[in-house]
Amino acid sequence: MSNKKILKIGDEGDEVLDLQIRLSNLGFKVDSIETTSKKFGSDTENKLKDFQKFRGLKSDGIFDHITAEILIEATFELGNRQLYLQSPMIKGDDVFELQTQLGKLGFDVGRIDGIFGPQTVKALIDFQKNFGLMEDGIAGHETIRNLQNINNKETPDTQISKIKEIEALRNKSAALKSRRLVIGHFGNGATLANATARMLRKKGAKVIDLNNPDEDVQARTANGFEAEIYLGFKIENDSYSTISYFKTKNSQSEGGFRLASQCSKEITKAVGIETGTAGMQLPILRATKMPAILCSLGPPGEIIKNTEEIAIALATAISNWFREPLKLAE
Incomplete structure (x- = not known):
């Protein structure tokens, strides 16, 4: 998937199988007939369209570089990797979840966009400072464990970022x-x-x-x-x-x-x-x-x-x- 080859109905091969496996792992299960033959058929196309629609992308059933990036981002869960500021900035569903949890606790991450940028770092350091953790701006095991323990308790649904934007x-x-x-x-x-x-x-x-x-x-x-x-x-x-x-x-x-x-x-x-x-x-x-x-x-x-x-x-x-x-x- 690293070469971001465009795939569409009628294509065959290992890249198609990789796409089918990733879709199935995310809950968009592709028919076994198509996975066995490694063929991009109508079911693969439909499942890809479902994924694109669910993720707010153009639902055209074509596996382009934009869909490929979002598909990879969707595989990350909070705690699977360390999150820290780097260039290019880290993107993924784990970042979305981190921003959402921080925002529920009143720490301003700015827009919840799944991008680990400077505003998210600032909010994370504020959280670490408030809860007596090392103020390094890194979402590592200890920081995430404390964040999830707090969010397991009842927290408000309204994000501070929404209040500030309005x-x-x-x-x-x-x-x-x-x-x-x-x-x-x-x-x-x-x-x-x-x-x-x-x-x-x-x-x-x-x-x-x-x-x-x-x-x-x-x-x-x-x-x-x-x-x-x-x-x-x-x-x-x-x-x-x-x-x-x-x-x-x-x-x-x-x-x-x-x-x-x-x-x-x-x-x-x-x-x-x-x-x-x-x-x-x-x-x-x-x-x-x-x-x-x-x-x-x-x-x-x-x-x-x-x-x-x-x-x-x-x-x-x-x-x-x-x-x-x-x-x-x-």
């Missing part, structure tokens, strides 16, 4: 003028991205328009710019449009959720294209630290024909969000 949004309320925004695109979304950036600049926003399709580059740029919103575009060969925001089983981006709601409403109203919202764990939404949305829009012909109208609708939605960032579109 409070920050409440204090953000302001006009769009001088707000820092980053707009990115993937594939053939450049024209719409540029049109939206132009509309937002007319309203006084400070906009960086990224033409690099690399998600890591886009996320680093947005984080380095300290953007207040990230807006991404993809044109899809679908009959509908979806605006995605970051969400896991334990938490979601409250700002992204509400921004997606506003954008969905304005696009539907402006051009009549069915536009829904979805909480997902797509890499660009996970890696950006601000409220972020990814607009996956279709059908292509309608999007191209209505580029200006959609750009105006999105600029209106973003402006409305800055004025009332906690409001959900009706």
Whole structure:
């Protein structure tokens, strides 16, 4: 799996068997006929789609590098390995669990994203300090044992990170003028991205328009710019449009959720294209630290024909969000 080869229905071999075993170990059991023959058949495809949907990925039944990384992350349980700050940062379900448990105890890990970054280290050291443990920022055996013992007792479900994010949004309320925004695109979304950036600049926003399709580059740029919103575009060969925001089983981006709601409403109203919202764990939404949305829009012909109208609708939605960032579109 280290070569991250793309696998799809019809493929055969050891890499397919490795995928089938990993899916089965995670509860998405593949039919024995396909595992015995090492063939990527319809059951493997369906189980992969189920896994992708469960993990907030695009459910297309294609085993690409994004799905491969998430599948590997899903195998880690808290306590199986030491967690500490390194480059590149450690990712995995064990980090999700660590962040969730710390957050329930009132230690601010920031966004619960499964990435062991500086904010998680700070929260972990605060926990260690409060409970008389070595303050090394390493989630080793002793720290995890104490954390789990405490969490086995009754703890609140509300995460401190959610409370802080909502409070920050409440204090953000302001006009769009001088707000820092980053707009990115993937594939053939450049024209719409540029049109939206132009509309937002007319309203006084400070906009960086990224033409690099690399998600890591886009996320680093947005984080380095300290953007207040990230807006991404993809044109899809679908009959509908979806605006995605970051969400896991334990938490979601409250700002992204509400921004997606506003954008969905304005696009539907402006051009009549069915536009829904979805909480997902797509890499660009996970890696950006601000409220972020990814607009996956279709059908292509309608999007191209209505580029200006959609750009105006999105600029209106973003402006409305800055004025009332906690409001959900009706």
